[in-house]
Amino acid sequence: MQPPSDASDRPSARTGGARRARSSRTVRTLVEELKSDPEFGPRFEHWHTVAARPEHSEALPEALDPRLRSLLESRGQGRLYAHQARAIELALAGHDVLVATPTASGKTLCYIAPILQRLLETQGSARTIALFPTKALSQDQSTSLNAMIAALGQDWHSFTYDGDTPPSVRRTLRDDGHIVLTNPWMLHAGILPNHAKWSELFANLRTIVIDEVHTLSGVFGSSVANVLRRLTRIAEHYGSRPQFLLSSATLREPAAHAKRLTGRVVEVVSEDGSPSGERFFGVFNPPMLDRVAGLRADALEEARRLATRICGENRQTIFFCQRRTSVEVLTRYLKESSHELGLEPDEIRGYRGGYLPLHRREIEEGLRNGTVKVVVSTNALELGIDIGRLDVAVLVGYPGSQASFWQRAGRVGRRGQPSLTVLIARSDPLDQYLTAHPDFLFRAPRESLGLDPDNLVILSEQVKCAAFELPFRDAQLERDAFGAAPHVPEILDYLASESRLLLRRDDTWHWIADAYPAQDVTLAGGGPDNVLILDVETKKAIGEIDREGSITTVHEGAIYQVQGETWKVERFDFENRRAYVRQVESDYFTEAEVDTTLQVLRLERHAERQRIGGGEDYGIWSGEVHVTTVATQYKKIRFYTRENVGTEDIHLPPEELDTQAFVLTLSQESADALELVGSERSSAWRAAGSLLRRVAPLFLRCQPQDLGLSCEVRSPHFLRPAIVLYDRVQGGVGLADVLFEAHRDVLLAALTVVEHCECRQGCPGCVGPRAECGALGKSAARRVLAHLCQGPLALERPLASHSP
Amino acid sequence: MGPPLGLSLEQGNRGVFAARVTRWPSTYAHGKTTLGSVERISRDVWGLVARDAQVSGLDPLRAVYLDIETTGLSGGAGTKSFLVGLGHFSDGEFELWQGFLRGPEEEAAMLASCAERIAASAGVVSYFGKSFDRHRLEDKMRMHGIAAPFARLPHFDLYHACRRVYGGLWSDTRLATAEREICGVVREHDLPGSFAPAAWFDFLSGRPHLLEEVFRHNRDDVLSLVSLAARLGGLGGQAHAGEHDAPEALRRRAAECRALAEACARAKRWEESLEWAKRALELCTEAEPRREALELVSVALKACARTPERLAVLRELAHAARDERAARACLEWAADLGHGAPAEARAALELGAGIAGECSGPGIPALAARIDRRLHALSRAARSE
Known part of the structure; x- marks a missing residue:
């Protein structure tokens, strides 16, 4: 019998209070050792301590x-x-x-x-x-x-x-x-x-x-x-x-x-009554290798080296990586240096979504009963899977949101005992910003979740599924679970008269079609449409991967890794969702590159503002776009040295997305008048684009990841600077139209964010860190946004049947 | 009321709906079989080929013969059974009742009546109905709060019986194939079942032209159920006139005897299994069916402890081919010889060892090892004597 999940919060005879006491004493000592470590000590640019909280x-x-x-x-x-x-x-x-x-x-x-x-x-x-x-x-x-x-x-x-x-x-x-x-x-x-x-x-x-x-x-x-x-x-x-x-x-x-x-x-x-020991947080910045390029030592390599100080027999450590490949590479590194950590290779395990259920159960059990000392995971262990609490968490890179950061940090801290969370910064701008402004991490959560059940496209699709399940009755509509949603009668009428899926008899809408609508209605959010990875020799599945990730992970020639062992993909049957692999001894792993292109198919709405004295100032558009994502090539990268030992092409059909987009364009004259010249123009444009993407969810009640972004200084379609925000669901769920209607509010919100942000040259809270948007990005973006928000509104004008 | 013709309104306890009733005398021949001949089936044979003891208690004259037409194959709450054909015998006649939805709102009324009719019968006969028709109806009955009668009734699904008996002879086991091959039913101008949904949707929007054909298709399906049930219940009986010599007829009869031998073996009725297996053997002309029949004979003989007879059978099986089955026969042959004939036993085992040496397969290593052990045992026995 497995221990019930909640038991892991409390000391029990089985896990033994003594073992925990020993491990906890070492966490505090460990922090002291790290601080005074001649090599690693200086790399911890910031330490933060959260006092213990008593149990209520x-x-x-x-x-x-x-x-x-x-x-x-x-x-x-x-x-x-x-x-x-x-x-x-x-x-x-x-x-x-x-x-x-x-x-x-x-x-x-x-x-x-x-x-x-x-x-x-x-x-x-x-x-x-x-x-x-x-x-x-x-x-x-x-x-x-x-x-x-x-x-x-x-x-x-x-x-x-x-x-x-x-x-x-x-x-x-x-x-x-x-x-x-x-x-x-x-x-x-x-x-x-x-x-x-x-x-x-x-x-x-x-x-x-x-x-x-x-x-x-x-x-x-x-x-x-x-x-x-x-x-x-x-x-x-x-x-x-x-x-x-x-x-x-x-x-x-x-x-x-x-x-x-x-x-x-x-x-x-929401008042947490569980006790918490002292919590130590260290922000670790790898040493600078190339000051000009701002390139720092590889975070994964630093994690491997740091492991020799942190991991050990008396302590359980969890490493979080951003990507599946990183999990496998780090697992391999740690297993290979297990003797330096004082551990057996089997005490070090990788963990991620694509592993088979039994395999995952075994690792989880090992974490609960203490036989697994080190686990390297993706966000798969961020959610509430019961593995008990561990002692030290090492985050190789910032997970992208405060919520994720705290979920990961929440994996450590046994009952009332001290715990340590280390964030290893990567070279990328967001991570580097955080090393400079670590207080950002420890503020109350500021992200709110977007959710809009009454989104007309989503609602219509779901009403269709609901009508298949039970007829709708006019008289009972008010009491129906869909009664509170707007436009349901109109949707039903549309499904009957236009789609011919429903038949109205008396006051009742009946489903009358040879179809199973739930099959064609997506929930988004990934879904269970996974690719199975099969060993050609044993014919057994060794893992699975989601469709989106498959084109960069199990393309032919890719090295697929499980627990530090390597398999080479011999054949990828894209249509039938099967990848066939053979175990090999590989001294390299592979990293694929993808290319995303956006093509405007049809523009439906357009509004434009004139410059004083004539000529176009800025324009907005909504319409259909075609987004193609294709895996182009992959690099073979040697373990440890990260040396590139070859590049090969990937031959896979592109992932196609037909969807709706909102476009903002600025005329050449206005760009010149705003004194956007040279590289400043592109950084301003990119800064404004990423900020719009960030604030748009406030009006759309969606999440930033529901929107795709493309910023071009000279769009081949519009022949001037264009920011394109597109709906990432096939067919779109109407986000572009809402943006078109609310664009002024969105621009104002973006301007407010820039104006109220205390940073000087950009931060993740506004236009993104300086390294991403350039030294002048913030000020230039602010000029652009202020210009767009002042003066008269853009006026909608009919579109000629052809595109501009 | 436009087509289909002959609909009448019925008042059930859940409301009004439409149905069409058609009657045939029991002497009516559907294909080569009269409907009434189902009375003469052997219920024991029904139970054997159905592999279901409950079916052997089913009175063919008190059963309902069920077939439905639906708005799609996918199932789910939105799929409707708009036409339910239920046939039964009554006063020397066969009566087909076809409950029909003039609109989706009549579903509860029609299904309530179906449930009553099925509940009043002694059991259900269908073609693939255990997997399809039953569940479509049962789901909808549950949805409308109607007690579904299926769970407590015997259900003879002819599809599975046909597949077991004739599966090896035909390219598929669809109802159309079965009725043509066994009952000689040939339909002309039949509307394929896949057109049924569209026909009903057209009817709902005022274009009822195809619906009469759906009714006819459903009628023919139900009549074929009776014919097929009659033929399956008569397996092993007298050959039908004119069928004696045709090679297909011989193959079919051999398959039927083999199926009965297997069914009796499953029921541990060994003497009967032996009889059927021998009949199958007599009818077989080709090597592989003959070998299968021999294997059935061998199993039955073993169960009946008729060793001397079995030795001859095993000897033939051992020489039938050079594969795992033959090697296994060698081993059994040697075992059946016991200690009485060491020379023949050694010959059998050596033959088996030779065959096993040429074969590969998951069972081969263990088999080879067993043969080897027996050979050693024989040698030891020879030395100690």
């Missing part, structure tokens, strides 16, 4: 069933952290609840306890659907749930239902699964369209759990919000009104996010 605990909630009470007591949980007690109390009282506290603060118990209590109260008839952002998380939870159920002596079942679930098991699961753990894609395309097969579940559905709701944002989150509308609509059909129990990382405006996601007013619990 409370007695078990009164309303808790005695059987659960004694189970928790027997697990040493006779008292709970304050946030756990509060969340369980609210859930038992029937509220919808969101627990927004850091990783490993015992959030799972906040929903497990209410689920089990409902099962006890109903003699096992209550049902739960639990959604997790990854397969790995749902399997993890299933294990701990089943352990709790077994300890209660009940014959209930929790199952994971995902693409890996064999068809033969699905039947049993539908009929006998008390708790179904799945993901948004399966719910969308598998469960909801076939709700009759799950009628037992829906008729008794009492709880919907959604884990890590901070991952549900942007186009993906907006789609999932609609999937939840479909879910509650079907539950209602079978006569149930389930309660929502949500969890997330620390969020800005958690209540608003939960309301947009579920449509309900949710009680938020």
